[in-house]
Amino acid sequence: MHHVADWKKEKVAELEDLTKDHEIIGIVNLADIPAPQLQTMRKSLYGKAVIKMSRKNFIKLALENADNENLKGLVDYIDGQPAMVFTETNPFKLFKILEDSKTEAPAKAGSIAPADIVVPAGDTSFPPGPILGELQQAGIPAKIDKGKIVVTDDAVVVEEGDEISKDVADILTKLEIHPMEVGIDLLAVCEGDTIYTADVLEIDEEETIQTIQTAHQNAINLAVFAGIYNSESAPVIVQKAARDALNLALNANILTSETTDKILSKAYLQMLALAGKLSADALDDELSEKLSSQAAAATTPAEDNTEEPEEEPEEEEEAAEEAAAVGLGALFG
Structure with a gap:
């Protein structure tokens, strides 16, 4: 046993x-x-x-x-x-x-990259030496500039999900790039x-909060339009009913403590608009009458001269021009 x-x-x-x-x-x-x-x-x-x-x-x-x-x-x-x-x-x-x-941790040979590992462009702390070849061998574009080794372009040395080689792990540690999470x-x-x-x-907090807020607002809207009463929808439903009742009373000219001032204001504005239209119509009638009388007066001398065609034609033309001038004068002032 x-x-x-x-x-x-x-x-x-x-x-x-x-x-x-x-x-x-x-x-x-x-x-x-x-x-x-x-x-x-x-x-x-x-x-x-x-x-x-x-x-x-x-x-x-x-x-x-x-x-x-x-x-x-x-x-x-x-x-x-x-x-x-x-x-x-x-x-x-x-x-x-x-x-x-x-916390961040150095890369280890054989580890799997949790995301793309990037060596950014820029100066390094290394003087010219063998490390230049190590950088280039690891796929990092580098050169000597003003007595320093410089990485010329951003370089992805390991893609997400790929295994980190020993050479790359060593060079990342020397560059003080810690791509791992411990x-x-x-x-x-x-x-x-x-x-x-x-x-x-593993959730996105901001996205989750936004989703909940949207769902909450949609639920309130549904409750309001469906007439479902609860602590959130009741105040909105009452406010909407009050607005609808006020608009109905205004359109139907029903006098209440809340509509009287608005209805009187609307009536006063309508009165001013009507008065303005009546004044414009009266001015149009007066102008038409004045033009008619002036035109009639202007054509009378031309009728009198029909029996004496032998007189100078300039007088007839002058009479017509005078009639036209009188008509335009009456029209424009």
């Missing part, structure tokens, strides 16, 4: 007890974190979460023996150098705390009957 060492039982029992004492349980990966940085990160979590490192099989046993059946699902996310995290902090908030605690990776969290994975927990 195989005997299990007491210390192993104690380790599993410790994890089981912590599981019973906390509502939210997670699995994290502590791989590649230097001891000093890990200690700093654990201190930053003091009072917010407890992290317990253990062997993979101990963690697996603790999860399988847990009272919450859903915790067994976390077994599938055990990876790297695993540890369990115990907390009462909301999973999304916990994920953000852990992400914010991450920190506690939260792989999955169980809260109640739900398991949240890292891709779900």
Whole structure:
């Protein structure tokens, strides 16, 4: 019969007890974190979460023996150098705390680039020497300028997802470019009957807030137009009803304490417009009458001269011009 060492039982029992004492349980990966940085990160979590490192099989046993059946699902996310995290902090908030605690780290040969690694153009601190060849061999365009080695153009030395070679890692360290992130990776969290994975927990806060605000406004608009009363829609519905009632009363000339002044103002403006139109019509009639009388007076001498065609034609032309002048005078003033 195989005997299990007491210390192993104690380790599993410790994890089981912590599981019973906390509502939210997670699995994290502590791989590649230097001891000093890990200690700093654990201190930053003091009072917010407890992290317990253990062997993979101990963690697996603790999860399988847990009272919450859903915790067994976390077994599938055990990876790297695993540890369990115990907390009462909301999973999304916990994920953000852990992400914010991450720090920059030098590149290591064999590591996978988390994003494009770029060496920017500009001066370096290196004097002319063998490092110029190292830069060029790593795919970094460089030359000697004014006694210094200068990178002439931005250069992508490793693309996202590619492995970092030893030569590139060494040159990045010499250039003091630290493209890696070191920190506690939260792989999955169980809260109640739900398991949240890292891709779900990683959200854009600003975008999420904007989405919620838009949804809230759309819900209010729907409630207002559908006549659904709640604490948000009721004030808007009442304001809209008041505006509609006021417009109806104004258009129907119904006198109330709120419409009387507006209706009288509208009537006064209509009166002024009508008075202006009547005055314009009267002036048009007077001008027409004046033009008619002037035209009649101007044509009388021409009729008298029809019996004496032998007289000088200049007199007839002068009479016509005079009549035209009188007509234009009457028209323009």
